Amino acid sequence: MNRIIGKYKGSEPGPLLVITAAMHGNEPAGVKALDLLFKMLEVEPITNPDFKYNGEIIGLIGNVKAYTEKKRFVQKDINRCWHRDYVNKLLQKDKSILQNEDFEIRDILDSVSDEINRTNPDKLYLLDLHTTSSDGGIFCIATRDSESIDIAHKIHAPVIVGLLDGISGTTLHYFNRENKGIETTAIAFEGGHHDDPLAVNRCIAATINFMRAVGVINGDDVENRHDYILKEYSKNLPDVVNVKYRYHVEDNSRWQMKPGYRNFQKISAGEILAKYNGENVMAVSDGLLLMPLYQSQGHDGFFIVEEVKSDL
Numbered sequence: 167m168n169r170i171i172g173k174y175k176g177s178e179p180g181p182l183l184v185i186t187a188a189m190h191g192n193e194p195a196g197v198k199a200l201d202l203l204f205k206m207l208e209v210e211p212i213t214n215p216d217f218k219y220n221g222e223i224i225g226l227i228g229n230v231k232a233y234t235e236k237k238r239f240v241q242k243d244i245n246r247c248w249h250r251d252y253v254n255k256l257l258q259k260d261k262s263i264l265q266n267e268d269f270e271i272r273d274i275l276d277s278v279s280d281e282i283n284r285t286n287p288d289k290l291y292l293l294d295l296h297t298t299s300s301d302g303g304i305f306c307i308a309t310r311d312s313e314s315i316d317i318a319h320k321i322h323a324p325v326i327v328g329l330l331d332g333i334s335g336t337t338l339h340y341f342n343r344e345n346k347g348i349e350t351t352a353i354a355f356e357g358g359h360h361d362d363p364l365a366v367n368r369c370i371a372a373t374i375n376f377m378r379a380v381g382v383i384n385g386d387d388v389e390n391r392h393d394y395i396l397k398e399y400s401k402n403l404p405d406v407v408n409v410k411y412r413y414h415v416e417d418n419s420r421w422q423m424k425p426g427y428r429n430f431q432k433i434s435a436g437e438i439l440a441k442y443n444g445e446n447v448m449a450v451s452d453g454l455l456l457m458p459l460y461q462s463q464g465h466d467g468f469f470i471v472e473e474v475k476s477d478l
């Protein structure tokens with residue numbers, strides 16, 4: 167299977183957009199969304215003669231092997247491996263000896279480097295598309311970079327800040343100026359439940375809103391019907407939340423989340439949320455629940471977040 171889902175070159179100069187999907191192999195919605203998006207970009211100039219695209223865009227599958235096997239990962243979670251020192255080691259190794267996630271990371275970076283060398287952009291943007299094992303939430307994960315937060319708002323989904331403080335080695339930790347050598351802004355989008363057919367539409371909408379937010383397309387260009395889905399879905403969700411707690415699950419086989427929890431569900435201190443090693447796991451505080459773990463791979467049991475009052 168080809169890692170590259172599609173490429174598009176605009177008529178005008180502009181930044182390089184890298185959109186990744188299926189960094190977790192069991193999250194196919196982003197791949198379908200990008201496949202459709204590239205088809206939409208191809209037909210847009212035909213139906214809309216005024217259409218202009220600034221720069222270039224490439225869509226990539228993150229973990230090709232896990233995606234083929236419909237698993238979150240083969241050996242290790244790719245989205246916890248993006249540590250600078252580790253990645254640098256992978257870049258120095260002979261590619262032919264790398265296996266599984268190590269090979270995937272190296273091959274993603276080679277694909278991105280090829281595009282950077284070919285297009286020589288002033289600016290790189292990364293949008294990383296995901297879905298969750300729990301229901302009830304779409305959201306953006308922003309870095310502390312103000313542009314990342316600003317773009318997240320324009321995607322029209324709740325913005326999670328502070329998530330990256332509790333975990334490490336995500337694409338958002340790695341894709342920055344220091345590591346890429348050019349101005350880089352990164353953001354992640356979670357499009358709802360893995361199996362929800364609407365997750366595909368939400369990923370399309372998020373990608374198009376992202377393209378508008380960074381100025382590579384104009385306001386009404388390309389499909390904007392999907393944006394309605396995001397706005398409707400986000401209507402009753404908080405604008406900005408801050409992460410205040412993460413429960414770490416070392417051995418996933420001993421983890422059992424109580425059924426029925428949804429993203430952004432209100433929880434109270436002392437509420438029994440799960441069982442781990444046969445013991446009750448209770449909420450340490452009041453708050454909103456985020457990403458309760460309902461799949462057999464992964465180490466984040468759940469997060470507790472609180473709404474941030476913001477004028478952003």
Ligand SMILES: [Zn+2]
Nearest residue numbers: 190193296297
């Ligand atoms: Zn994911």
